[in-house]
Amino acid sequence: MSALLLSKFKERKARVGVIGLGYVGLPLAVEFAKVGFDVIGLDVDAQRTARLNRGENYIKDVDGDELAELVAAGKFKATTDYGYVRKLDAVSICVPTPLNKLKDPDVSFIVDVMDHLVENLHDDLLIVLESTTYPGTTRELVLPRLEKTGYTIGESIYLCFSPERIDPGNVHYQVHNTPKVIGGVTETCTKVGHALYQQIVETVVPVSSPESAEMVKLLENTYRSINIGLVNEIALMCEKLGVDVWEVIDAAATKPFGFMKFTPGPGLGGHCIPIDPHYLSWKMKTLDYKARFIELAGEINTDMPYHVVELVSKGLNRRQKAVNGSRILILGVAYKKDIDDVRESPALDVIKLLEEEGATVEYYDPYVRTIRWKETEKPGLKTMTPENIREMDAVVILTDHGNVNYDLVKREAKLIIDTRNVYPLNHDAHIIRLGVG
Numbered sequence: 001m002s003a004l005l006l007s008k009f010k011e012r013k014a015r016v017g018v019i020g021l022g023y024v025g026l027p028l029a030v031e032f033a034k035v036g037f038d039v040i041g042l043d044v045d046a047q048r049t050a051r052l053n054r055g056e057n058y059i060k061d062v063d064g065d066e067l068a069e070l071v072a073a074g075k076f077k078a079t080t081d082y083g084y085v086r087k088l089d090a091v092s093i094c095v096p097t098p099l100n101k102l103k104d105p106d107v108s109f110i111v112d113v114m115d116h117l118v119e120n121l122h123d124d125l126l127i128v129l130e131s132t133t134y135p136g137t138t139r140e141l142v143l144p145r146l147e148k149t150g151y152t153i154g155e156s157i158y159l160c161f162s163p164e165r166i167d168p169g170n171v172h173y174q175v176h177n178t179p180k181v182i183g184g185v186t187e188t189c190t191k192v193g194h195a196l197y198q199q200i201v202e203t204v205v206p207v208s209s210p211e212s213a214e215m216v217k218l219l220e221n222t223y224r225s226i227n228i229g230l231v232n233e234i235a236l237m238c239e240k241l242g243v244d245v246w247e248v249i250d251a252a253a254t255k256p257f258g259f260m261k262f263t264p265g266p267g268l269g270g271h272c273i274p275i276d277p278h279y280l281s282w283k284m285k286t287l288d289y290k291a292r293f294i295e296l297a298g299e300i301n302t303d304m305p306y307h308v309v310e311l312v313s314k315g316l317n318r319r320q321k322a323v324n325g326s327r328i329l330i331l332g333v334a335y336k337k338d339i340d341d342v343r344e345s346p347a348l349d350v351i352k353l354l355e356e357e358g359a360t361v362e363y364y365d366p367y368v369r370t371i372r373w374k375e376t377e378k379p380g381l382k383t384m385t386p387e388n389i390r391e392m393d394a395v396v397i398l399t400d401h402g403n404v405n406y407d408l409v410k411r412e413a414k415l416i417i418d419t420r421n422v423y424p425l426n427h428d429a430h431i432i433r434l435g436v437g
C-alpha cells in the first residue's frame with residue numbers, strides 16, 4: 001500500500017477529483033475542499049464548470065457563499081479537461097445512471113468517464129465509483145478497462161465502490177454525518193479508500209467487496225420502493241373496506257418496534273427510488289432470476305396515477321360531470337413535499353392521463369413555475385386565488401407542500417381529491433381522500 005498516498009490523505013495534502021458535478025458530486029467536492037484538500041471538479045458541461053469557476057452555485061444542498069470562498073481560495077476548480085487526472089491522487093465518479101426507454105440500466109455515462117480516465121492513469125491513484133448501479137459494475141465494467149492499461153489494481157491503482165447517500169433537501173443528514181459504505185476490489189483498495197473518506201465523513205463502513213457495497217445501496221432504495229408499494233396497496237384495500245388508511249398507518253406507527261411508517265401517495269417520483277430497484281431486477285434477469293418483489297412494487301406504484309384519475313372521475317361523476325370538458329387544477333407537481341424537483345413525478349402522469357380524457361388541466365406549485373410539456377413549456381398558475389379555485393371542477397392535491405393555503409382550497413373548491421392526507425379524518429362530501437372508503 002502506498003505510504004505516500006496514505007500520508008497525503010491523512011495530512012489532507014492530496015489532490016482530489018470529483019467527476020460529475022450534480023446533486024451528488026458537487027456536495028462531495030465541496031466537502032473535500034472544506035477540510036483542506038485541493039479539489040478538481042470534472043464535468044462534461046462547460047457552462048456548468050464556467051459557472052462554478054465564477055463561484056456560482058446551482059445545487060440547493062451546497063452553501064453558495066462557502067463554494068465561492070473555496071473557489072476564490074483556489075481550493076476548488078472546475079474543468080472539462082481530463083488531463084487534470086494526471087495530477088490527482090484520488091478521483092470519485094458521481095455521474096448519472098438512469099434507465100433507458102426499455103427501463104434497462106444506462107451505464108453509458110460511466111463508460112464515457114472510463115474512456116477518458118484510462119488515458120490519464122498514473123501510479124498511486126485511488127478511483128471510487130459512487131454512481132448507483134447493479135452489483136458487478138465495478139468489477140465487470142470498470143476493472144477490466146483499468147487492467148487493460150497494464151496497471152495492477154491493489155498495488156499502484158486502488159479501486160472501490162462507495163454508494164452515494166445524498167438526500168436532497170435533508171438539512172440534518174449531509175455528507176459529513178451520513179455513514180459512508182465502501183468496498184474495494186482488494187483489501188488494500190478498501191483500506192486506501194477508507195483512509196481518504198474518513199477525512200470527510202464521521203463514519204466509514206468498510207465492506208468486503210464492491211459488489212457488497214453496490215448491493216447495500218440497492219437494498220436501501222428497494223426497501224423504500226417495496227414498502228411504498230405495500231402501503232399503496234393497503235390504501236386500495238382500505239378504500240374497499242371503508243376504512244381510513246391514514247388513521248390505520250398512524251395507529252400502526254405507534255408500535256415502538258418492528259414497524260417503519262410509509263404513507264400512500266399518487267405514485268413514486270424522484271431520481272432514486274423509481275430507478276434504482278430496476279438496476280437490481282435487470283441484473284437478476286441476466287442471472288435467470290425474477291426479482292418478484294421489485295416487479296410487483298413497480299406495478300403497484302406505477303398504477304397509482306391511474307387510480308388517482310379514477311378518484312377524479314368518481315368525484316366528478318357524483319356531480320354529474322364528466323372528466324371530458326372539466327377544468328382541473330393539480331396542486332403540487334414536485335415529486336415530494338417542499339422541493340422543486342419534478343423528475344419522475346407522478347403528477348406528470350396524472351396530468352397526461354387527465355388531458356387524454358379530455359380535461360383542461362392547470363397546475364399550481366409554489367416551487368415549480370414551469371414544466372417541460374410536449375416539447376414546450378407549461379407554466380403553472382402564478383398564484384392561487386378564490387376565483388381561480390372556484391373556476392375549477394376539481395382540485396387534485398398531489399404534493400403536500402408546507403407553504404400552500406389548504407384552508408382556502410377547502411373553502412372554495414367544488415371537489416378535492418386529496419392524495420397526501422392534507423385533510424386528515426375529513427368527511428366533507430366534496431373531499432375524496434386516497435385510501436379512504
Ligand code: SAJ
Nearest residue numbers: 164165166167228262263264265268269270272273335336
Ligand atoms: N413516497 C411515498 N410514500 C412514502 C415515502 C415516499 O409515496 O412513505 C414517495 C415520495 O412522494 C416520492 C418517492 O416516494 O415521490 C420517493 O420519495 P423518497 O422519500 O424516497 O425521496 P427520494 O427519492 O429523495 O429518496 C432519497 C433517497 N436518498 C438516496 O438515494 C441517497 C433515499 O435513499 C432516502 O431514503 C430518501 O431520500 C429519504 O429518506 O428521504
